[in-house]
Amino acid sequence: MDTTVAKGFAVLEVLARAKRPMRLSALTEALGLQKSNVHRLLSTLIELGYVEKDAETARYFASLKAWELGVAIISTNSLRRTVSPHLQKLHQQTQDTVLLAVPVGHEVLFLDRVAPARALRYTPLNGTRAPMALTAAGRVFMSAMRSPAAAVAQGLAEPPAGQPFSPEEILADLPLVKQRGMAVIEGGLMEGTRSISAAIHGPDGAPVAAITISAMAARMSGEHLREASDALLAACGEIGELAPV
Numbered sequence: 388m389d390t391t392v393a394k395g396f397a398v399l400e401v402l403a404r405a406k407r408p409m410r411l412s413a414l415t416e417a418l419g420l421q422k423s424n425v426h427r428l429l430s431t432l433i434e435l436g437y438v439e440k441d442a443e444t445a446r447y448f449a450s451l452k453a454w455e456l457g458v459a460i461i462s463t464n465s466l467r468r469t470v471s472p473h474l475q476k477l478h479q480q481t482q483d484t485v486l487l488a489v490p491v492g493h494e495v496l497f498l499d500r501v502a503p504a505r506a507l508r509y510t511p512l513n514g515t516r517a518p519m520a521l522t523a524a525g526r527v528f529m530s531a532m533r534s535p536a537a538a539v540a541q542g543l544a545e546p547p548a549g550q551p552f553s554p555e556e557i558l559a560d561l562p563l564v565k566q567r568g569m570a571v572i573e574g575g576l577m578e579g580t581r582s583i584s585a586a587i588h589g590p591d592g593a594p595v596a597a598i599t600i601s602a603m604a605a606r607m608s609g610e611h612l613r614e615a616s617d618a619l620l621a622a623c624g625e626i627g628e629l630a631p632v
Contacts, residue, residue, distance in 0.1 A: 521575040
């Protein structure tokens with residue numbers, strides 16, 4: 388591995404995920420690298436157009452060039468293109484927030500979403516990540532793992548904003564998820580919500596993605612929960628029968 392390239396991408400990733408522009412000292416601390424090394428990497432990234440520096444505050448931030456690349460990549464993503472019409476249909480059927488996620492390590496990455504005009508207070512944006520243990524989609528992926536304990540530990544490393552879970556509770560839920568082919572969780576990323584999720588399986592039977600339908604718990608219950616669950620499972624089944632996603 389070319390360590391210089393790896394360090395350069397590490398700088399860009401930290402800046403891209405930062406809530407606000409960062410000072411050189413803060414960036415150095417976050418990366419665990421020497422200040423001179425980070426400064427050199429920043430200079431290169433600025434020349435390439437991926438990083439900008441605020442002249443007044445001397446803080447660094449990721450430019451929109453990285454966003455341009457992301458937009459170009461996601462626009463040609465075959466999975467997203469295949470699933471998008473099904474997300475729209477599920478939203479029309481349920482009038483709830485519908486999300487597409489894929490597994491990345493012990494996290495889920497949200498690729499697409501369709502949300503009602505009055506969406507939930509917190510709805511993951513496209514391109515954001517969340518711990519598997521705190522999401523319905525993550526439970527679907529974890530149910531197919533041989534050893535999900537590491538994903539559980541990472542997900543609970545920081546207290547969630549929504550309803551808290553214990554490791555025992557999550558691990559006990561996974562066999563049920565596998566049995567019914569669908570995850571149902573309350574809270575997680577946002578307190579008071581209920582989310583259901585089912586897998587989209589690849590040619591080898593492994594889950595390659597998951598679709599989630601999320602709403603306030605009071606709404607996602609009773610007949611609405613049953614109807615949404617049926618629609619979700621039907622959609623994932625239809626997608627799995629299409630050409631490899």
